[in-house]
Amino acid sequence: MQAFTLETPPDARSAISAAYRARAKYIAGGTDLLQLAKDDIETPTRLVDLEPLGMAGIRASADGLHLEPLARMSDVAAHPDVVRDWPVLSQALLASASPQIRNMATIGGNLLQRTRCGYFRDTGFACNKRVPGSGCPAINGENRMHAILGGSEHCIATNSGDMAVAMTVLDAQLTLTGADGTRKVAIGDFHRLPGDTPDIETVLRPGEMITGIDLPASAMARRSHYLKVRDRASFEFAVVSAAVALDIDSGTIRTARVAAGGVGTKPWRLPEVEAALTGKPADAASLKAAAEQSGAGAKPARMNGFKLVLLRRSVLRALQTVVA
Numbered sequence: 001m002q003a004f005t006l007e008t009p010p011d012a013r014s015a016i017s018a019a020y021r022a023r024a025k026y027i028a029g030g031t032d033l034l035q036l037a038k039d040d041i042e043t044p045t046r047l048v049d050l051e052p053l054g055m056a057g058i059r060a061s062a063d064g065l066h067l068e069p070l071a072r073m074s075d076v077a078a079h080p081d082v083v084r085d086w087p088v089l090s091q092a093l094l095a096s097a098s099p100q101i102r103n104m105a106t107i108g109g110n111l112l113q114r115t116r117c118g119y120f121r122d123t124g125f126a127c128n129k130r131v132p133g134s135g136c137p138a139i140n141g142e143n144r145m146h147a148i149l150g151g152s153e154h155c156i157a158t159n160s161g162d163m164a165v166a167m168t169v170l171d172a173q174l175t176l177t178g179a180d181g182t183r184k185v186a187i188g189d190f191h192r193l194p195g196d197t198p199d200i201e202t203v204l205r206p207g208e209m210i211t212g213i214d215l216p217a218s219a220m221a222r223r224s225h226y227l228k229v230r231d232r233a234s235f236e237f238a239v240v241s242a243a244v245a246l247d248i249d250s251g252t253i254r255t256a257r258v259a260a261g262g263v264g265t266k267p268w269r270l271p272e273v274e275a276a277l278t279g280k281p282a283d284a285a286s287l288k289a290a291a292e293q294s295g296a297g298a299k300p301a302r303m304n305g306f307k308l309v310l311l312r313r314s315v316l317r318a319l320q321t322v323v324a
């Protein structure tokens with residue numbers, strides 16, 4: 001493990017300035033970054049500790065939910081307003097990792113967790129994401145857990161997070177603060193497709209920090225659900241997951257948001273399903289027909305063609321749960 005110096009700035013402004021000047025990395029709960037450092041997958045020489053900043057607030061109002069970046073996954077999941085008004089978010093968090101990790105991990109860090117591709121996590125293998133230009137052994141190798149949507153000839157690793165999938169159907173807006181000021185980025189624009197630079201995973205600029213996450217309140221958010229299919233129930237990353245949120249008025253679906261995890265190189269919104277649901281009666285036939293649209297443009301690899309079938313079934317089950 002590479003030795004590093006740890007800076008503990010007193011406030012967010014000094015933390016951003018320290019990270020920008022020294023090209024340092026932030027550390028929050030450390031549940032992903034420290035594992036990567038121990039395995040020499042990431043080798044930071046300077047870390048900026050976010051823990052002393054506080055910034056762990058969870059505030060719900062009639063307009064929406066505001067989360068500060070150091071809020072713990074477990075605290076957000078258990079917050080009574082989140083459970084009632086943004087159930088998909090609570091459910092996605094509770095389906096993530098283990099209770100011990102959720103008690104330590106933060107929502108800012110969760111959005112920036114690295115992929116679980118086994119080749120990426122083992123320095124004995126080539127990997128374009130870890131060492132640009134070295135190759136992608138997953139494309140012709142062990143790729144059961146890899147993406148069927150959004151991949152490139154350079155990388156087919158899935159984004160492994162659950163919470164970001166839920167936030168996609170909740171139209172979350174991230175506040176990013178850097179040396180040049182603050183900007184807002186929609187969750188759907190935060191993660192990048194791999195293209196020919198799979199090592200660049202988000203639109204974060206050097207030194208930029210996630211300083212807030214806002215989720216609007218809506219009838220759709222209240223009628224939402226997260227379904228996760230995984231290889232074991234205790235804790236495991238998604239093989240496939242589905243997040244849905246529906247606004248239903250007098251039996252007709254007015255607005256729909258549908259997204260999937262475990263299938264895309266980023267949290268994957270399914271506009272084809274949303275379009276098939278909008279304006280339709282919330283009945284069994286409409287839900288089935290819409291779910292069948294899931295995964296338009298999918299390009300399965302040798303070992304993961306089953307994910308397309310599983311995606312359609314998972315979307316259907318999630319829709320049925322929300323409508324019931």
Ligand SMILES: Cc1cc2nc3c(=O)[nH]c(=O)nc-3n(C[C@H](O)[C@H](O)[C@H](O)COP(=O)(O)OP(=O)(O)OC[C@H]3O[C@@H](n4cnc5c(N)ncnc54)[C@H](O)[C@@H]3O)c2cc1C
Pocket residue numbers: 025026027028029030031032033034050069070095096097098101104105106107108109110111112113160161162163208209210211235236237238
């Ligand atoms: C055994 C295990 C099982 C897991 N299972 C799941 C699962 O099923 N589903 C799931 O979604 N996740 C799962 N995870 C991942 C887990 O959710 C993440 O490790 C955790 O959310 C990371 O949060 P953290 O605060 O510990 O981040 P850290 O490890 O501290 O940081 C992660 C990254 O985020 C950056 N960062 C942190 N905060 C900020 C900020 N505010 N602004 C800018 N950059 C920041 C850091 O620089 C670093 O690059 C699992 C992890 C483990 C170890």
Ligand code: SF4
Pocket residue numbers: 115117118119120126127128129130135136137138139154155156157198
């Ligand atoms: S899929 Fe991506 S992360 Fe995995 S080996 Fe290929 S380049 Fe690396």
